[in-house]
Amino acid sequence: MLLSSQYAALGVLLIAPTVLVFCAVIVYPLVSAIYLSLFSIYTPTLQGKWVGLDNYAKLLASGEFWGALRVTLVWTIGTLVLQLVFGIALALLLHQNLVFRSLARGLILFPYFVSTVVAVLVWRWLFNDLYGILNHVLLAAGLIDMPLDWLGQMPNAMVSLILVGAWKYFPFVVITVLARLQTIPDHLYEAAEMDGAGPVARFFDVTLPQLRDVLLVVILLRAIWDFKEFDLIWLMTGGGPVTSTQTLPLLVYRSAFGLNEMGGASAVAVLMMLVMLVFMALYIRAQRQE
Amino acid sequence: MAEVTFDKVRKAFGSAVAVRELDLAIRSGEFVSLLGPSGCGKTTTLRMLAGLETPTSGAISIDGTVVNELAPAKRDIAMVFQSYALYPHMSVAQNIAYPLKKRGVSRADRDVRVAAVAATLQLGALLDRKPRQLSGGQQQRVALGRALVRDPRVFLLDEPLSNLDAKLRAHMRAELIELHRRIGKTMVYVTHDQLEAMTMSDRIAVMHDGVLQQFGTPKEVYETPANLFVASFIGSPGMNLVKGELRAAGSGLAFVRGDLSLPVANGGTAGAAVTLGVRPEDITLGAGPFACTIRVVEPTGHETIVMAEAAGETLVARAAPDSQLVPGQVVPFAVRAQRLHAFDADGRRLPLVFAQSNGA
Ligand SMILES: Nc1ncnc2c1ncn2[C@@H]1O[C@H](COP(=O)(O)OP(=O)(O)O)[C@@H](O)[C@H]1O
Ligand SMILES: [Mg+2]
Numbered sequence: 233m234l235l236s237s238q239y240a241a242l243g244v245l246l247i248a249p250t251v252l253v254f255c256a257v258i259v260y261p262l263v264s265a266i267y268l269s270l271f272s273i274y275t276p277t278l279q280g281k282w283v284g285l286d287n288y289a290k291l292l293a294s295g296e297f298w299g300a301l302r303v304t305l306v307w308t309i310g311t312l313v314l315q316l317v318f319g320i321a322l323a324l325l326l327h328q329n330l331v332f333r334s335l336a337r338g339l340i341l342f343p344y345f346v347s348t349v350v351a352v353l354v355w356r357w358l359f360n361d362l363y364g365i366l367n368h369v370l371l372a373a374g375l376i377d378m379p380l381d382w383l384g385q386m387p388n389a390m391v392s393l394i395l396v397g398a399w400k401y402f403p404f405v406v407i408t409v410l411a412r413l414q415t416i417p418d419h420l421y422e423a424a425e426m427d428g429a430g431p432v433a434r435f436f437d438v439t440l441p442q443l444r445d446v447l448l449v450v451i452l453l454r455a456i457w458d459f460k461e462f463d464l465i466w467l468m469t470g471g472g473p474v475t476s477t478q479t480l481p482l483l484v485y486r487s488a489f490g491l492n493e494m495g496g497a498s499a500v501a502v503l504m505m506l507v508m509l510v511f512m513a514l515y516i517r518a519q520r521q522e
Numbered sequence: 523m524a525e526v527t528f529d530k531v532r533k534a535f536g537s538a539v540a541v542r543e544l545d546l547a548i549r550s551g552e553f554v555s556l557l558g559p560s561g562c563g564k565t566t567t568l569r570m571l572a573g574l575e576t577p578t579s580g581a582i583s584i585d586g587t588v589v590n591e592l593a594p595a596k597r598d599i600a601m602v603f604q605s606y607a608l609y610p611h612m613s614v615a616q617n618i619a620y621p622l623k624k625r626g627v628s629r630a631d632r633d634v635r636v637a638a639v640a641a642t643l644q645l646g647a648l649l650d651r652k653p654r655q656l657s658g659g660q661q662q663r664v665a666l667g668r669a670l671v672r673d674p675r676v677f678l679l680d681e682p683l684s685n686l687d688a689k690l691r692a693h694m695r696a697e698l699i700e701l702h703r704r705i706g707k708t709m710v711y712v713t714h715d716q717l718e719a720m721t722m723s724d725r726i727a728v729m730h731d732g733v734l735q736q737f738g739t740p741k742e743v744y745e746t747p748a749n750l751f752v753a754s755f756i757g758s759p760g761m762n763l764v765k766g767e768l769r770a771a772g773s774g775l776a777f778v779r780g781d782l783s784l785p786v787a788n789g790g791t792a793g794a795a796v797t798l799g800v801r802p803e804d805i806t807l808g809a810g811p812f813a814c815t816i817r818v819v820e821p822t823g824h825e826t827i828v829m830a831e832a833a834g835e836t837l838v839a840r841a842a843p844d845s846q847l848v849p850g851q852v853v854p855f856a857v858r859a860q861r862l863h864a865f866d867a868d869g870r871r872l873p874l875v876f877a878q879s880n881g882a
Contacts, residue, residue: 419607422574427668428595428624437620441611 269498275488280495287499296475296483297500301507304479307393307465308458314398315454319405320443324435326406327413337410344403352467355396359383386476389469393477397464401457405450412446413439448519452512459508480504524585524598524675524708525550526571531580533566540566542732544580548710548725553702555711555719558729559755564712565604567729568678571710572601584675595624600669601678604685606661608653608668615640615649618667625672639667642701659690670705677709683718695721716756720744728752745861750869753799759827759838761863762800768792777864777876780833782812784859788875796872799863802827805839807847810856811879816847830855 269287273280291297326337343351358366359382367379382392416439424434462481465471471478471486478486480500488497528546532539541563548554556564569575571582573594581588589597600621608617615636622632640646643663653661662682669677682698683691699722702709713719719726720740728735728743728751736748747753753761766779768790775786777798784798807814807828814832826841832855839855841847859876866872 417605417607419603419605420609422572422594423601423603423607423668424609424620425574426572426594426599426601427621427672429620433624438609441609444611 265498266502268495269502271495273494273498275492275494278494283495287496288503291496291499291503297503299475300478300480300483300500303390303475303477304459304481306390307397307461307477307479308455310390310394311397311401312451312454312458314394315402315405316447316451318398319402319450320409322402323406323409323413324439326410340406341403343400344407346400348400348463349467351400352396352464355392355399356383356468359392383469384473386473389473389477393465393468396468397458397461400464401454404454408446408450409443412443416442452515455511455515456508459504480507526676526708526710527581527583527586528567528571529581529583531567531570531577531582533563533570533575534578540732541570544734546727546734546737548708551706551708552724553709553711553722555713555723555726556729557713557716557719557726557755558735560714562729563732564714564729565680566732568601568680568710568712571676572599572678573597598672598675599678600672600674600676602662602665602669602680602682604681606653606665606685608661608664610653613650613652614645614656614664614667617653617664618645618671621668621672635671639671642670643667658685658687659694662686662694666701670701675708677707678712679709680712681714682711684713684715691718698722716758720756728755730755746871747799747863748871750797750799750865753863753865753871757801759802762802762805762835762837764798764800764833764835764837766796766798768794768796777874779835782833783879784857784862785877785879786874787877789873790864795867796874797865797869799865800837800857801861802838802840804858804861805837806856806858807839807841807845807853808855810854812855812857813852814855816849816851816853819847819849 270282270284271280272283272287322340326333326340330336358364361367361379361381361384364382366382367376370376371379380388382388420438420442421434424438429437460481461479462485465477465479466482466485469477471482481504484497484500484504487493487500526546526548528544531541531544533541544567556567558564566575570577573589573592573596577590582590584597584599609620612620618636618639619632622635627635636649637646640649643666645660645663645667648656648660648664653664656664662685665682679698683694686694695718698711702722711719711722723740725737725739726743727737730751736743736752738746738748743752743756747756747761750763754763764779764782766777766782768775768786769778770776770792771778771783771785775790775792777784777786777796779798790796807830812832814830814837816828816830817836818829820827820829821843824843826843826845826847828839828841828845828847830837830839830853847853859878862874862876864872864874864876
C-alpha cells in the first residue's frame with residue numbers, strides 16, 4: 233500500500249514536466265485564443281469588453297468569412313493536388329537510374345529551402361504583366377496576343393498562387409515519397425513482372441499500395457500547412473484583387489491589424505481550427521474504413 | 523512439359539563474372555537442383571532463366587525455342603522467391619489469384635482455380651488473411667500457390683526453405699517431393715543445402731565460382747565426384763582428403779603417404795601427385811592393416827563420429843553408436859578400396875582402381 237502510493241507519487245513527479253510544458257505551449261495559447269474571441273478588443277490598446285458569442289454570430293452572418301473559407305479550400309485543394317501529382321511523378325523519375333540522379337535529388341530541394349520572400353519576389357517578377365518573362369514567352373510563342381495580368385485579375389491570381397504554392401512545396405512530397413520508394417523490395421516488382429503485370433499495373437498494384445501510409449501522412453501534414461499558409465499568399469497578392477484570394481489566415485491578419493479587432497480575429501482563428509478538425513476527422517475516418 | 527537448355531551462358535556484372543559458359547540440359551519433368559556455396563551464381567542462373575536478368579552471352583532455350591529476348595511474363599515460368607515476395611496489401615486469395623487476373627482469366631474461373639490450389643496446399647482457412655498474419659511456413663505455401671495456380675511449364679524455386687526452421691524444412695521438403703511427383707513439371711531448385719539437393723533432386727548441378735562442376739544424379743555426385751570441389755562439398759561430415767604420391771611397389775604402383783601405403787590395381791603413373799579421398803563411412807575402425815590414434819569421439823545418437831590421427835593426417839570416420847572408443851586409444855582400421863577416390867594435382871578425378879590391401 234505504502235509502496236504503491238510512493239510509486240504513484242514518483243509517477244506524477246516523472247510526468248509533471250511533460251504535462252507542464254504541454255500546458256504552457258499548447259493549452260494556454262489555445263485557451264487564451266478562445267477566451268479572446270469572446271471579447272471585442274481594440275488591438276492597439278488591447279482593451280475590450282465581454283461580448284459572448286457575438287463575434288461568432290457576426291462572422292457566420294458575414295459573406296466575408298464564407299468567402300475566405302471558400303478561397304482557402306480552393307487554394308488548399310488546388311495546390312495540394314498539384315504538389316502530390318508532381319511530387320509523386322518526380323519521385324518516381326528520381327527513383328530510376330538516371331545519370332545525374334544524386335545531383336537532381338539535391339536540386340529538387342531548392343524551392344523548399346529558398347526563403348518565401350525571395351521566392352515570391354522572383355515569381356512576381358516572372359509573372360509581371362509588363363516585363364515578366366512569362367508573358368514575353370507566351371507572346372513570342374503566339375499563344376496570347378495581349379499581355380496577361382497574372383496577379384491582378386481572377387482567376388489568374390488564384391491560378392498563379394496555386395502554381396507557386398505547388399512549386400514551393402512539392403519537394404516535400406518528392407523527398408518523403410522517394411524515401412519510401414527506396415524501401416520497396418525489388419522482389420515485389422519482379423514477382424509482379426513474372427505474374428504478367430505491365431509497368432502501369434505494377435505502379436497501381438505494387439507501388440501505390442506501398443506508398444499509401446506515407447501518402448496518408450504527407451496529405452495530412454501538407455493539408456494543414458497549406459490551409460494555414462500566410463506569407464506566400466500575403467506577399468504574392470495580399471489577398472487581392474480586392475478579396476478574391478483572401479484566405480482565412482489573411483482574414484485573421486486583416487481583422488487583427490487592419491481593422492484592429494483582436495476579438496474578431498481570434499474568432500476567425502478558432503473557427504479555422506474547427507474547420508481543420510472537422511476535415512481531419514473525416515479524413516482519418518475515411519482512411520480507417522479502407 | 524518443358525526442356526530447358528543453357529548453351530554457353532555467361533553473365534557478368536561489370537567486371538565481376540557471376541556465371542561462366544554454363545552448359546546445362548534439363549529434361550522435361552525433371553527436378554534439378556543448382557547446388558553450391560553462397561555467391562557461386564545459382565540465383566543469377568535462375569534469374570536468367572526467369573528473364574529477370576539478360577545473359578551477357580550464350581542462349582537459354584525452353585522446348586527448343588531461344589527465350590533470351592522474351593519478357594518474363596511470356597516465358598510461362600513461375601518463380602518462388604527466397605523472400606516469398608507476397609503482395610503485402612492483398613489477401614492470400616488475392617495473392618494467389620493475381621497472376622490469373624493479370625492474364626485476363628475470368629473471375630469465376632479464378633475462384634475455382636484458387637480454391638483448387640488452396641485445397642492442394644491446405645490454405646483454405648487462410649484465404650482472407652494478409653501475408654503479415656501468416657507464419658513463415660504459411661507464407662511459403664502461399665508463394666508456392668501463386669506459382670502453382672498458373673500451371674506454368676517450368677517452376678523456379680530460389681532457396682524456398684532457407685527461412686524456415688529445421689522441422690518445418692524437413693516437412694516442406696517432403697511436401698515438395700510429393701508435389702513434384704504429382705504434377706510432374708520441370709522444376710529448377712536453388713539451394714546451398716546439400717541435404718535438400720540430395721533428397722529432392724533427380725539431378726544436381728554443382729556450381730562453384732560461376733562454373734558448373736558436375737551435373738549428375740545424387741548418387742553420381744556422391745559416389746563419383748568429378749573433382750575435389752564436388753568431393754569435399756558433398757557429404758557431411760566431408761570426405762577425408764589425403765595428399766600423397768604414386769610410387770612403384772612390387773610389381774605395380776601404390777599410393778603412399780608417410781607410413782600409409784595403398785596398392786593400386788589399375789591406372790596411374792609413378793611419381794604423380796595424387797589426393798586420395800575417403801568417405802567417413804568407408805573407414806572401418808577396429809580391424810585392418812593400418813593403425814590410428816583416436817582423438818575425438820562425438821556420439822550423435824544414431825552413429826558416432828570419430829576423429830583419429832594416422833600418418834600425420836586427421837581422418838574422420840563413422841562408427842556404430844555402441845562403439846566403445848576413447849580418445850588416446852590406438853586402433854587398427856581398414857578402408858574399402860573399391861570406394862576410394864583419387865584426384866590429380868589440378869583436382870580432377872583420376873580413374874584409379876585400388877586393390878584391397880592386406881598389410882602396410
Ligand atoms: N545485380 C548484381 N550486380 C552485381 N553483382 C551481382 C549481382 N547479382 C549477383 N552478383 C554477383 O554475382 C555472384 C553470384 O551471385 P548469386 O547468383 O546471387 O549467387 P548465389 O545465389 O549462388 O549465392 C556474386 O559474386 C554476386 O556478388
Ligand atoms: Mg542466391
